Amino acid sequence: MTDKGNDEAVPRVTEQMREVIAEEVGKAIENSLSGFIDKIQTTVLSVVDERIKKLEDSASSAKEKLVERKGCSYKEFMACKPPLYNGEVDPIVCQRWLSDIEGVFERTHCDANDFVAYGTGQLRGQAKDWWDNKKKEIGSEEAKAMTWDEFKVPFLKHHSPKAVINRIKEEFIQLRQKGESIDKITGTFLDKLRFCDELVTTEEQKVYYYYNMLSAEYREFMTPSKYETLTEIINAAREREIELKKQIERGERRTQVVNPSPTKKARVSDSSKKQEGKNSTPSCKVCGKGHKGECRFKDKPCPICGKTGHTAVLCPGKVSVCYKCYQPGHKKSECPELSGKKEDKGAHTEAPKAKARSFQLTAVEAKTEPDVVSGKESGTSSGHAGGDIRGKGVL
Known part of the structure; x- marks a missing residue:
């Protein structure tokens, strides 16, 4: 009996030991596995950081190489189709060419040292003749070392003279719409406006000059004080132009003739003079014109002072602009520059009478x-x- 009981007790002890051993081994594996995972994670992160650093270094070196590679080749420059210049002595054409060629310099990331070489390559005709003479005058070495700003000084002096710019300023002040479309007269207005920075300094003045330029069929339905920017009054003029075209299509208005022939103009003037002789009416105190009935400008505010009872032409607060020095406050005949020259001339030429x-x-x-x-x-x-x-x- 005793031997049999001992035999049954031995398997029980063995099973308990196996369970204890398995539990200890599981704990040991679990502890070692967590450390192993941490070690693997640390290793992977270090490898990733190293790879990222290498990529950043390669990207920075590529960027440095790109920065070092300044400018563009002449072939790349010509691929952008830079404009040509034929030597017109016209400030509008001249400065437009400069603006366009400088835009190509910017788009192609052209090196500043190549501006003169690339830009003068687009000169043709009289412009090329001028540049060839200029290079002989200053020398080939000086021409190669010339910067773009240094090039523009004699270039503008020759192709955009001050006398022509002064004439453009006078044309801007006297510009009036005579049957042209809004887009055409607006283009002319903006071209001349570029040379009148000292005359037109605010957006309000731009609106006033643009309104004063329009013909009566536009101005009678527009009030310049309503518009804050030049774009607003231009869009309003376009809307008015569409309405006028509809009236012509409906037969409510006749088409205005642009630049009639001298014979036709003489006939119109003769007929208008005869009609004025037959129907002579006193001049209106509001608009200054002769008409019957109540003046339609009576309740409209003046674009200059904002008061009613007169138009911009008869406004007492209207500031006259001198066509000689382009300063407000006096006319050309009252310009101090002209009066000073007249006095000097009279002092030299006047001789004692016998x-x-x-x-x-x-x-x-x-x-x-x-x-x-x-x-x-x-x-x-x-x-x-x-x-x-x-x-x-x-x-």
Whole structure:
């Protein structure tokens, strides 16, 4: 009995030991596995960080190489189709070419040292002749070392002279719409506006000059004080143009003739003069024109001072602009520059006048003098020589 009981107790002890061993081994594996995972994670992160650093280094080196590679080749420059210039002595055409060619410089990332070489390659005709003469004048080495800003100084002086710019300023002040479309007259207005920075300094002044340029069929339905920017009044003029075209299509308005022939213009002026002679009416105090009935500008505010009762032409607060110095406050005839020149010229040219002297002769001396003409000799019926004596001369 005893041996049999011992035999049954041994398997029980063995099973318990196996369970304990398995539990200990599981704990040991679990502890070692967590450390192993941490080790693997640390290793992977270090490898990833190293790879990222290498990529950053390669990207920075590529960027540095790209920065070092400044400029562009002439082939890349010509691929952008830079504009040509034929040498027109026209500030508008000249400065537009400069703006376009500088835009190509910017798009192609052209090196500043190549601006003159690439830009002058687009000169043709008289412009190329001018540049060839300029290079002979300053020397080839100086021409190669010239910067773009240094090039523009003589270029603008020759192709955009001050006298022509002053003429453009006068044309801008006197610009009036005479049947042209809104887009065409607006293009002309903007081209000339570029040269009037000292004359038109604010957006309000731009609106005023644009409104004053439009014909009466546009201005009578527009109020410049309503528009804050030049774009707003241009869009309003386009809307008015569409309405006028619809009226012409409906037969409510006649098409305005642009630049009529001299014969037709003379006929129109003669007929208008005859009509004015027949229907002569006093000038209106509001608009200054002769018409019947109440003036339609009576309740419209003046674009200059904002008050009613007069138009911009008759506004007492209207500031006149001098066409000589382009300064407000006086006219060209009152310009101090012109008055100073006139005074200097008068001081140099004025000469003292000689005083007149007369000689008196007696009747005896008159008979002996050959230069004296008497009434008897000239065919008159004078009675005696003394009354016919005339002076010998005035010195």
